[in-house]
Amino acid sequence: MIPAKFDYVRPSSVGDAVSALAGGGEDAKVIAGGQSLLPLLRLRLAYPELLVDIGGLDELCGVTDDGDHLLIGARTTHYQLVHDPLITEHCGLLAQAAGTVADPAVRHRGTLGGSIAHADPAGDLPAVVLALDATMIATGPAGGREIPAGEFFVDYLTTALAPGEILTGIRVPKLGADWGYRYEKFHRTAQAWAIVGVAALVRRSDGHVAEARVGLTNMGSVPIRAAAVETAAAGAQASPEALREAAAGADEGTQPPADLHGAPDYRRHLARVLTGRALEAAAGV
């Protein structure tokens, strides 16, 4: 695991980071926690010539209350997501999912921004921010812009970020007390990636599901919303039977990968089972 040569800078402001990145062109990359990038470097699957370390940018760390939203800095670590009281109160799904990422060592270094910018469809947080209807906030040479989660994940390991753009944070709408949530992660060992993951949010009213949002991990080249389930669940009775029935369409429109841990048909089956379970848990039934 011996990376090829690269240059390294550690800017002290977002502005400097953006210029360093722009100066490095195609061959420059941001490094945050390094938990996804370093393995690629060490396996020589990536050969950036310049690493722009945003590890010194403290302004990208932490969670702030922004009225009906939370603003979460891109450098906020998985560990912080798990333990931040604002997150727990207003979007517990994110804390729950972050707690399933890898192991404590990775959670202490890996960041929310890195997870999202890396856009690994097997990563747990992309499907979660998708289900949360979050908005990505980016800064580039041309200034800042906001990208809704639904438009952010473009393809396998590819996002809507332009070269030279840095993800500075994400904005997550607060969820009221009538929302329940559940991240169902299915993996073979505690440290392993999800074979399939399901992020479910359910708003209940009068024994019925008023609204459901479901994000799927590792069911295609990008994280996806299980639209058929969301439609079927809306208005359904909040009962195990009804929710399982709604979950039957979880794999509609997906293109699950095939690898050592599961063939596509198995993943489709898992998506249905896990979606049912996630909806039940989120609906509290």
Added chain:
Amino acid sequence: MTATVDAPTAELGKARLRKEDAKLLTGQTNWTDNIKLTGMLHLAFLRSPYAHAKITRVDVSGALGQPGVIAAFSGADFAAEQGSLPCAWPVTPDIVIPPHPPMAVDEVRYVGEAVAVVVARDRYAAADALASIDVDYEPLPPVLDIRTALDPGSPKVHEAGNKSYEWVFANGDVDAAFSDAPVVLERTYRQQRLIPCAMEPRAVVAQWVGDEVTLWSATQIPHVLRFALSAFFGIPEQNVRVIAPDVGGGFGSKLQVTAEEVLAVLIGRKIGKPVKWAETRTEGNLTVHHGRDQWQQIKIAAEADGRIRGLSVDLLADMGAYLMLVTPGVPLLGAFMFPAIYKMDAYSFKCTGVFSTKMPTDAYRGAGRPEATFAIERIMDELAAELGIEPLELRERNWIKHEEFPYTTICGLTYDSGNYEAATAKARELFDYDGLRAEQRLRNERGDKVRLGIGISTFTEMCGLAPSRVLGSLSYGAGGWEHAAIRMLPTGKVEVVTGSSAHGQGHETAWSQIVADQLGVPFEDIRVLHGDTQVSPKGMDTYGSRSLAVGGLALVSACDKVVAKAKIIAAAMLEASADDLEFSAGRFSVRGDPEASKTIQEVALATFAAHALPEGVEPSLDSDATYDPDNFSFPHGTHLCATEVDTETGFVHIRSYVAVDDVGVVVNPLIVEGQVHGGIAQGIAQALYEEGVYDEAGNLVTTTLADYLVPSAADLPSYRTERTTTPASNRLGVKGVGEAGTIASTPAVVNAIVDALRPLGVQDVTMPCTPERVWRAIQAAHGQPAQGQPAQGSEQSGGMA
């Protein structure tokens, strides 16, 4: 026999914290990769991307111009001197042992085989320059499935064909046992390929000074390696020093004479500078020897009451591309273990060693015995199901009763001691066997989505490798003795030298405890030295759970010699006759006159001064002893595992795990506990998680730990462990424990999974029992009974329904 054996023992059985750990935990470890020598250069190997190909051209010149590069070589550059990596176990007279050059010259036979090497000032420069080497390959067809590799039309791994050997053993009238037997069951089990993942990757440093070479290596076998370097690579033995510094685990994977060790020595000589190589984890997965990889056909014949009449085993064992140090012998270590703890009239065994274009296989924790134990314990459960007999009851009807020891098995092994009843009774109780069976029935009746299964493994194994005469009769190339030496220092402290080269086992602690008792000196006053052929010149090293059962006894014998000599000197000091002295707790005293005594430390100082030694006694208090065991050691135990199997997803959760092991007398319970825990984890890993997978082109797919899943503490249950103690028939009463957990646990887990799913019609799940495989097994057995409808029968009636 010394008096101390009967004396109350102070140290034996104490849960001493390990002497090794402070250093390990505070990062003061001297790993091979930490060694830095002046002028040291670094090696990077270019490895074959093909499973099988002719090498038509290698051009290393491009690498030579790269920054920091000092030299680059291809296999042709070593052709005259590299010889062939040794295979020490030609199991049959007509075995095919193909030449195995450390660096491929004209053909590669597995992905990862070394084809060129760069020598550079640092490992980054060395790795960078690999891209500048040109190799032309002419691909040849790979051989990936040993079940078809012996077909006439199959492509060949070696010119001589794909068969390496066929080894057979039979005792009793097998035909009679099978003909007209009321029940005959036949099963095929798959022992998947495993990749050893020692915490410390392999690393080598070679340094030549004049005509002497020192090789530091993360090896289990410094002595064997020294012998091999001189016997097979022409370096005079007196000029070779091998050092195994701190070594971070091996599990058999460092019981090898590797290509990289030999090449580092040859390159160091060519260049005249010290060289280092340390593998990456990916390189390790590709090229550390792999384990297991067998197809097992097992047939059992029994009476209607479950009594076993006969057993017949036909193995196909994947050798990989070449035979390495003990590759062909591994299945033979299993040959004697299929009958396990059971009595029977007849047994036949056949093993065919087959070549494939994969990394060679060789010893991996348990080496042959886990495979055998798996097959027999799996088929015992199948037999129980077939006959409708409670599976523990079936085992008891067949096992050797405690009053029958010593017992000679159908394989001709004499089990010296054991008490299967006692271990099983204890395990049953700890596990709440009856309670879990009741819960299982209830859940089956309810048709629960999550089923409960109970898995049994009443295992034994043969370890303490090994009586030299037995090794000779099996055509092994060396003996099985071990060496120990004691040096009493003038101040009464003790240096202990052991030929058993520890790499995580805790020898420094356990050996100190044994010597403390034998010599009556404080535990803290003892230093244990090992792992350097200049410090410990003789030894057979560490594998096969042999250190204590063989090396520990050499130690006792070395202590005897010191005590015997010290007694003569003490007698002179006390002006008494040696015959009138007794030795207890470190003190020689005149029988009947306890006031008249000398401690062994006083004797040591007097020996050093040498002012008044008796006539003809040399002024030294040292000893040397080798011990050759006259039998193997046979630890045994009963492991019980309860799994909950999610029938919707196939996920297996181990709910509880009980291990009652009988490893004889225990020197240090903490160390034994550690071995049992780690061993069980490694066996569970085979049952549920690990598999080395090659794709249809012969590429290894599991090159990282993201694909080759090794479980961590988070995935494993809290084991409940207990022991029973039937002392072995050696002077310490000790048996081996290094492999027992691994041997026992794999079948316990798989039996539990199948037991959970038998009411659904599942008869087997191939290892590793991944959720997907479990789910597919359920699907193939036509899935669950309709909701709410009670499942048919209980877990024991599958075969009868």
